[in-house]
Amino acid sequence: MSLIHINQKKCTACGLCIEVCPNILNMGENGPQETYPDLCIACGQCVAVCPQAALNNTLTPLPAQIAIDKERLPDASAAAQLLRSRRSIRHYRQPAVPKQQLSKLLNIARFAPTAGNRQGVSYIIVGSKSILKKATARTIDWMKLQSGGHTAIERSFAKHIKIYEESGTDVILRNAPQLILAVTVKGMPRGRENTIFSLAYLELYAPSLGLGTCWAGLLEMCMQDHYQPLLNIFSLPSDKEITGAVMVGYPKYHYQRLPDRAPLDVSWL
Numbered sequence: 001m002s003l004i005h006i007n008q009k010k011c012t013a014c015g016l017c018i019e020v021c022p023n024i025l026n027m028g029e030n031g032p033q034e035t036y037p038d039l040c041i042a043c044g045q046c047v048a049v050c051p052q053a054a055l056n057n058t059l060t061p062l063p064a065q066i067a068i069d070k071e072r073l074p075d076a077s078a079a080a081q082l083l084r085s086r087r088s089i090r091h092y093r094q095p096a097v098p099k100q101q102l103s104k105l106l107n108i109a110r111f112a113p114t115a116g117n118r119q120g121v122s123y124i125i126v127g128s129k130s131i132l133k134k135a136t137a138r139t140i141d142w143m144k145l146q147s148g149g150h151t152a153i154e155r156s157f158a159k160h161i162k163i164y165e166e167s168g169t170d171v172i173l174r175n176a177p178q179l180i181l182a183v184t185v186k187g188m189p190r191g192r193e194n195t196i197f198s199l200a201y202l203e204l205y206a207p208s209l210g211l212g213t214c215w216a217g218l219l220e221m222c223m224q225d226h227y228q229p230l231l232n233i234f235s236l237p238s239d240k241e242i243t244g245a246v247m248v249g250y251p252k253y254h255y256q257r258l259p260d261r262a263p264l265d266v267s268w269l
Contacts, residue, residue: 003037003058004046006030010054017046017055041117084258086204089174089212092249096127096177101209102248106180108205112197115190121198121243124181124234131233132179135219136172138230140164142222160218172218176247179216181234186241195244202246212251219245 004025011031018025018032024040025032032046032055044060056062074082106123114120126132140161147157160171173179182199184191203213222230223242234242 002034003040004032004034005056005058006032007052007054007056010052012052012054014051016049016051020049021046043117081258082204085207085255087212087255088214089247089249089251090214091252092174092176092212092247093252094175094177095250097211097249099125101211102178102180104209105202105206105211105248109198109202112194112201114194114197118188118190118194120184120188120191121195122183124183124242126179126181126234127177132173132176133170134233135179135230136164136170138227138233139172139219139222142225142227142230143218173216173247174214176214177249178247179219180246180248181242182244182246183236183240184243186239191241192243199244199246206248210250211248214247216245216247 008031013027013031015027015032018027021043024034024036025046026035027033034040040057040059042057042059044057044065047055047057047060047062047065053062102125109123110119110121112121126135143157143161147154147161163169164171180199180202182195184195188194199215206213219230223245231242236242
């Protein structure tokens with residue numbers, strides 16, 4: 001089966017598709033043609049760049065691509081506001097986020113870039129309060145095994161354990177009503193990096209749905225240490241692993257200002 005299909009009436013042989021994908025395409029007598037179709041990673045750029053919508057790729061069909069409405073793209077100021085207004089939310093209202101809203105959130109996350117367009121990140125949404133409480137308790141158990149020393153991280157663990165045991169405050173998942181776990185095949189190349197991109201997209205999109213998010217860093221540390229009592233809670237298949245964790249819910253508080261950060265540190269070569 002041919003990979004590339006050209007509408008000869010529309011194609012002007014401008015060569016843009018070849019410019020963006022020289023490994024797969026070259027210019028033939030009748031316009032663009034495939035050279036090494038087995039190397040196609042289905043990124044869709046050859047189809048997306050064509051000004052005349054003259055090229056189709058069976059792996060990324062033209063009808064499935066959406067025309068870009070440039071008027072809806074944010075200008076530099078709006079984009080900066082969006083990026084800077086992202087906050088780590090550590091206090092949540094208790095109503096659970098409806099499945100429809102979470103599906104919208106994850107449907108944006110799946111469009112994040114991945115190495116070699118492997119994609120391969122799936123998600124588990126944990127909404128059971130009993131499972132969330134167990135996850136917090138098991139993470140605290142793991143932190144107890146790590147504490148006792150005098151490094152900054154060990155002192156931090158000791159502080160979190162003390163707060164948890166004395167007041168019952170959830171210092172791990174912040175009483176978030178739901179937890180999103182990113183999952184990949186075990187040992188997948190760049191699985192963690194792909195996950196980070198995916199969850200970054202999720203975090204940036206969340207405020208448009210009225211949602212807040214926060215990386216579950218302590219939980220992730222426990223998972224990355226392969227602490228089995230925590231991993232057992234989520235009953236993953238043996239060939240899968242959790243590569244990221246983000247809390248999600250409706251923010252209890254709304255921020256009014258954009259905090260500053262350290263000055264830009266850049267070198268020019």
